[in-house]
Amino acid sequence: MFSSEVISTFNDLDYNIYNYILNNGEQVIYMRIRDLATATHVSTSTILRFCRKVGCDGFSEFKVKLKLYLESESEESVKGMKEFAYEFMERTLKGNLDEVITEAAHEVVRANHVLFVGFGSSGILAQYGARYFSSLGKFSIAINDPYFPINAQQLDNSITIALSVSGESPQTVDQVTRLKEEGSKIISITNTKSSTLAHLSHIVIPYYATEERREIANLPLNITTQLPVMYILEATAREVYKLT
Template sequence: MLFLDEMVELNDTEMDIYNYITSNIDKVIYMRIRDLADEVHYSTTTILRFCRKFDCHGFSEFRIKLRLFRKDQQLIHIDRTDETTYIDFLTRTAQPEFQAAIQAVCDILEESELTVFIGVGASKIMAQYGSLYFSSLFLMSIHIDDLANHPLYYMSDQVSKKLCLFIVSVDGENKEIIKNIHQLKLHNAKIVSITNSAKSTIAKLSDANIPYYINKEQYQDANITSQLPALYTIEMVGKEMRKLLNLK
């Protein structure tokens, strides 16, 4: 909340002040307390109480912290996409190691009767796309949107042994997904994954893993690593499976 990491409980009056400040930061950092009081139509005493809720002894300290917060915001930027990252990835997709990983996934899918896609965050969108893409090309596939409320624990052994859990994950460390993997492996389900690294926990727990290795990108608390390699890999697997089925 502004320059604080935690939320602050504000009454209606303080919320009016907060809304004005957040909408006019560039003006407020140069204002006197009287100027702000005139703008929001509240007393300077009310503004001082507001400042104390933000761990400031007075308006001057609040304004300094606000100025530093604004400066940090302006310094944050997103680097332009480096096309060489994608060129390098595409080059690696033609290498024997990557092709072998694709084939290992296809071998499992050939023996499966149902594919369940899962992913979290941006990877969830890739998982949704994967389920649609596979269903259109060769095999009935579904996507589980919320593992917490739709756990995969209670499938029968008869269903599990013909199930392929297809995981899309950049960091490969999601705890909820890992918990479901352990449960499904007890029932002989097959696990395949697309991750950024073969060294991640999900990759190591998978029966087959396709790592794509691109630079991880972070913006504040969000993982904004490109999903293009995951998308391309899903389509490669789908097309390879369709090709294999056409040969039979």
């Protein structure tokens, strides 16, 4: 409903209305034009001009389109989560995920140091993984700085758990290459076994989620679900806890 082409035509008042609608869409569809004008501190004529910019003849038509848009987004989200749950459970039950997680857990138990590596959204999960493993008794640290100083002595008998959806992130691949060269064993959690990161790894835990990409404000974004990563991290940490 709000394409990047339309958004690029917005002025400051339009952005104010747009942001309010994004945060209060469910309420806006039941508002009168005066209510929205009051809430956004603009005139009713400004609201009407905004409606025309997004392809509507008036506020009533805009509310109908907004309602349909919100319903379609909600249905798509629910459908997507159901498809993900079925897809992931199907592959988990039919594959050897548990065996690979157990193998990885044994390697973690034998290691003196556990390093988590990831950047972007994978960096956030690397921090979560380090905290979760530490809370279960295996002290770990997260590296999400591409210039993190690597000390060979500190990496003695270490294991690195690298996170990347594509397995092709230059920052992740560079960091993992350096860690591997210094003697750290590599476990990768990634979406495919055929990526560069996977080929650098001693153990690969792939989850094969269907990739999702969107473009927002002309920026390509990878929005592939990270829920399998959460599952794998927690399952591995719990297995490490049982083995120690």
